[in-house]
Amino acid sequence: MQTSKRSSRLLDALDCSPWGASSGRSRRAHGAARTLYTPEERRRRDVSPWTMVQGVLAPFQFAVFLVSLALVTRFLLTGEGLEVATWSVVIKTVVLYAIMVTGSIWEKEVFGRWLFARAFFWEDVFSMLVLALHTAYLYVIWAGIGDGRAQMMLALAAYAAYVFNAAQFLLKLRAARRDEAGWNDRGHPAQGAAG
Template sequence: MKTPNKTIVSLYTEEERRRRDTTSWTLVQGVLAPIQFLVFLISLALVVRYLTTGQGYFVATASIVVKTAVLYTIMITGSIWEKVVFGRYLFARAFFWEDVFSMLVLALHTAYLGALWTGFLDAWGQMILALAAYLAYVINATQFVLKLRAARLQEQANRDAAAATKTDMEFAR
């Protein structure tokens, strides 16, 4: 029984890959992502400390504001990166669902800022809202990491297949 050829849809076209590899925005994203994750870990620890001890509200709040500022920065620069690579600022084919979930992450972080500035929630409520935003951030970051890992694995498989084809063609001569 013959098995059908499976077509693997690439995350990037050749042209998109070239643009990805040549734009400085790729480096910007590569630098900002681990910075944002580090800020997130520090802030998470401070929020949990406040929720468990009742101490450190100001520093936990400041850390959430910094985390949100870094999030806005990575979202704006990520939109520019998407425009350069895919020709649109958001919701490009390759990262559509990640961008959709990013909107939830942004909404929750922005809701936190609104609650902080208006006093709509008390300190406890603000911290719980921050944790909800952080949970959404972790889910979203995981989406991106898994997507980029799959792309790397696919690119390696493509290189391996091309090398095998080249070897087969050389052997056939």
């Protein structure tokens, strides 16, 4: 446990990039850790119906992704099932749009910004790349650009970006849970944490 704390402090000291906060490590300013949510943001998060919507859509999207990935991989390995693989990517993209729109509404309710709130800035930046790749796939299908294999390779690129982005959000969820452990029953920061 002590080694873990030492290594976290060392990483915080050496990490001068903005990615440390995205991976769940807190940057220290004047000796105090910055929590993911302020007390008011935490309250708004807890009462927002969009929190539940995001909690349902995220695992649903991941399940759709796994099915689609299997179908895309099957096509790339066997050359069979292009139509069903194509539809699976289209469905995955529609679900992505749904989670992006509802996530933006959630971010506005909790942080007062539609996108790029401090707490989720880098996740939102990478989400734009994920959205762009999925949208490019839809355009390629609509315009009939390339053959099935090239289209499925674009889908795989979009899926690789999605996996990275999902990992960012999972790490942020881990950081939020760690922050929660630092709060006592009255909703005040535990000793040594800053709000």
